[in-house]
Amino acid sequence: MTTAFDRRSLIRGAALAPLVAALPAGAGRGARAQSGQTIRIGVMNDQSGLYRDITGPGSTVCVRQAVQEFAGQRGIAVEVMEADHQNKPDVGSTIVRQWIDRDGVDVIVDVPTSSVALAVAGICREKNKIFLCSGAATSDLTGAQCSPNTVHWTYDTWMLARSTGGAMVRAGGDTWFFITADYAFGHALERDTANFVRQAGGRVLGQVRTPFPGTTDFSSFLLQAQASRAKVIGLANAGGDTINCIKQAGEFGLTRRGVKLAGLLVFISDVHALGLQTAQGVVLTETFYWDLNDRTRAFTRRVLPNMPGGLRPGMAQAGCYSAVLHYLKTVADMGVAQAKADGAATVARMKAMPTDDDAFGPGSIRADGRKLHPAYLFEVKKPEESSGPWDYYKLLQTVPPEEAFRPLAEGGCALVRS
Incomplete structure (x- = not known):
């Protein structure tokens, strides 16, 4: 199946002015119009500040790679949005609430800056959506502030x-x-x-x-x-x-x-x-190095043409790829409608399924939401x-x-x- 990608601008929040774009994948405009059958992924991170190179546009590139590899092959319609949280919890919280309430976003990905990530985890639990955290580090996300809606993917303090x-x-x-x-x-x-x-x-x-x-x-x-x-x-x-x-x-x-x-x-x-x-x-x-083994080098070859400035992917960016790929496998296993309807149930299914990808190899997700590799x-x-x-x-x-x-x-x- 040939997957066509195009771009369309979304409404910018006047107070926040985040950079937001959509990347559809799958069965074309007819399928995307059926919002109940479209998975919407929001990649939120630092697009312009001191964490830009370790997350930023490179994380979105890696998410799109996962969408292209899996969703396109399975005919699952997916939209990917991105936004700059400016490393501010209030900005990040407002974006996420707008994404969920207005735009029907199902899963939030990346979110470096632990104070922002903790706020996002609370909102996703409240709204029963999914938070796949790659960029933030605080171990509290799987400790005192763990949530049935959060998976902490890449590393922690x-x-x-x-x-x-x-x-x-x-x-x-x-x-x-x-x-x-x-x-x-x-x-x-x-x-x-x-x-x-x-x-x-x-x-x-x-x-x-x-x-x-x-x-x-x-x-x-x-x-x-x-x-x-x-x-x-x-x-x-x-x-x-x-x-x-x-x-x-x-x-x-x-x-x-x-x-x-x-x-x-x-x-x-x-x-x-x-x-x-x-x-x-x-x-x-x-937890990831581009030149670690044959699988990490293969993953890097696939994403490198689209990485900003020719940067090699780092572990937070690779974590976005790995997390979204496993999420999409879970969606295929559950069905789109069921996965969209209940974020906590989808995370529970993710925990029950073993993980495996070129960036991290085989792994698993514990009951507290900690991804193990x-x-x-x-x-x-x-x-x-x-x-x-x-x-x-x-x-x-x-x-x-x-x-x-x-x-x-x-x-x-x-x-x-x-």
């Missing part, structure tokens, strides 16, 4: 803290100072990492909270970290904040003095922006170790799915207690 934080302590980094983005994600990442540091016998000597969004000069915060004499500076931030911190730490000569930088959430686009000369030696954790501890290569463009990582350790994420009984999710 507990996993990052255990993998990267644990590796740094084992390597001798037993005193820490945190530079933390002052919102839900940064707080959760600092909390989870500090717990692992203390459990391993280390100490937290201090922390500083940086305004979010909008911080570009981290010099005063880095000087506070240096004054603490901590062996490790934990960067509980992401995107442009992490890039600026690492660059400015290098300019101050902190790493030359033996201070270790722990980038607790670093994406391949961050390493690309920094360059290997600056980023070499950084230890980080990801391996986590990989990488070290950024030295320039002379890289064999070509985007050859940035060497694998240090693979953590199996059952060990990579917080144990089910420890999260405090009400779905598990019941």
Whole structure:
């Protein structure tokens, strides 16, 4: 079957002015007119700010790839919309309510910025729609604020803290100072990492909270970290904040003095922006790497022609592909009408079905909504170790799915207690 794609503009919210577009797929305009038989997917993320490269348009490209691969083959009519939440919970909440109430959106995808994601999770539960979270990190989404309507797909703060934080302590980094983005994600990442540091016998000597969004000069915060004499500076931030911190730490000569930088959430686009000369030696954790194996390389080849600026897909973007592909398999299994009618029932069916795709390989979804797959501890290569463009990582350790994420009984999710 040949699938035709075209674009049509949707009404822009006057107060928010989000960028919104539709990408139909499937049986043409006649099928799309039957709104009850059309799945509507809303991709919401940072389209213009410091998280643009790690989510943004690249996430939408990956969602469209999943739609093309599965929905087009099965004749399922799908529309994909995208919007910029500007990293603001009120903006994100308003967009999602309009999407659900006015536009009939069935599933919300991506949503970096944990404060926005927590708000969206609440709305999807209230409206009985589906939230497939890829870009946000807070482990509270499968803990105290878990929901029968949410699946947390790609990574979370507990996993990052255990993998990267644990590796740094084992390597001798037993005193820490945190530079933390002052919102839900940064707080959760600092909390989870500090717990692992203390459990391993280390100490937290201090922390500083940086305004979010909008911080570009981290010099005063880095000087506070240096004054603490901590062996490790934990960067509980992401995107442009992490890039600026690492660059400015290098300019101050902190790493030359033996201070270790722990980038607790670093994406391949961050390493690309920094360059290997600056980023070499950084230890980080990801759940997807484009050059990990034959399947990840095959997925990357399919999406690369449409990725903005020739960027390789990062784990949050790959997570959008993987989550939507599994959702569409579930829709095909349940039928479009039933899947649209009950978001919680659709998520329950997603949990009952094993997952498998080229980005993450085989996996599963737990009762608390946590998607399980391996986590990989990488070290950024030295320039002379890289064999070509985007050859940035060497694998240090693979953590199996059952060990990579917080144990089910420890999260405090009400779905598990019941």
